[in-house]
Amino acid sequence: MTVGLWRAFCLVLHRELLLSFRRPDQLLQPLVFFLIVTTLFPLGLSVQLSLLREMAPGVLWVAALLSSLLSLDSLFKSDADDGTLEQLALSGQGLTLLIVAKTLAHWLMSGAALVLISPIVGTALAIPVNAFGIMMVSLTLGTLTLSWLGAIGAGLTVGLKRGNVLLSLIVLPLAMPLLIFGAGATDRAISGTSAEGALYLLAALCVLTCTLAPFAATAALRITLE
């Protein structure tokens, strides 16, 4: 009996989540990095609360981008190294669908987890509690978009020995709009003005990458497999 698309999607998602839970260190490292980097700023800067609050959105977003990048390198690397990627390509299921499942699992374990701990960081950076909602929504959209951009980059660099630096060089320029609109939305939320415009733009970027990036990542991986 053949396997439906949904079943195949769930199988890969389940497998990826199980693998993440078996290696909690890989899960925790980017999060701890995020926490440490963001707490370095209040320590390094003066204790002026107003200055910290002004810098908070930028610091938060740069730290979020960098910590997401840490985990992106491993997205396809281990599968490529142990031959699993070839098996996925030969499974008879669309490779794009399997990549969507893999990337979604990656986002759940990195991006979504980062969003969940962001209130702690927000507190450390003196972001007012009433701005947490907008901050978390913008981070959700931003990290999801970044996971997709990263999937393309990881697909292109998976065959390289030291691909992680190249991966950052490919992904970070593409992530600049995210930083601008994401930090913008958080900034507006802190100052109490409407953040709708920036959020809509972030959402548009998110939809764009969610729909197009899977195909680009598949093409990149197929080239790498050859």
Place this chain on the structure above:
Amino acid sequence: MRAVPGLRVDEIHVWRGERHVLRGVSFEVSPGELLHVSGANGTGKTTLLRVVAGLLRPDHGVVHWQGHAITRVRSEYHSALAYASHEPALKSDLTAFENLRFMVGLKRRVSPGELLASLNRTGVAECADLPARVLSAGQRRRVAMARVLACRASLWLLYEPYTNLDTAGSHLLSSLLDEHVSTGGLALVVAHHEVSLAGTRHFGLNA
């Protein structure tokens, strides 16, 4: 064009940079046949297997499955195919059973009983609940063989399947191949090891 029920490889040419690796390779494998591909190092055995699997696009030539170019019937072809490369394709953090469940599960709906039966058949049933990282190279090879078995694919593409296997393992693999081929299956085996089963044809690659 004659429609062959099986695999037909037509005038495959592959260049790797400046090197002309495969120079017009052609052969057919019909149901009930095993093609044993051998050749010295660097004659393009791996490349050929990857071309036949559809992982590598040849610069010239076509691979046909049941009379259709595999690029046109990719998902049907891959559903009918079980591929074992030199990597056993096991996740070291998953148990042997979980590895099988996820990989075979993408090909066909399979019950846990069936998976255990294939692990049992390849003699690694006691390793089912062990993480793949603690298995020996030979045991990993046997788990990979169990995956091929559990896929119930009609075409087996195996790369050096005898590597790391002990004498009993080699006999077991030969009997599995014999069983597969005698029930109408097709197999393409790249191996330095001697393969002399009923229905075996030999194909040598030259530099």
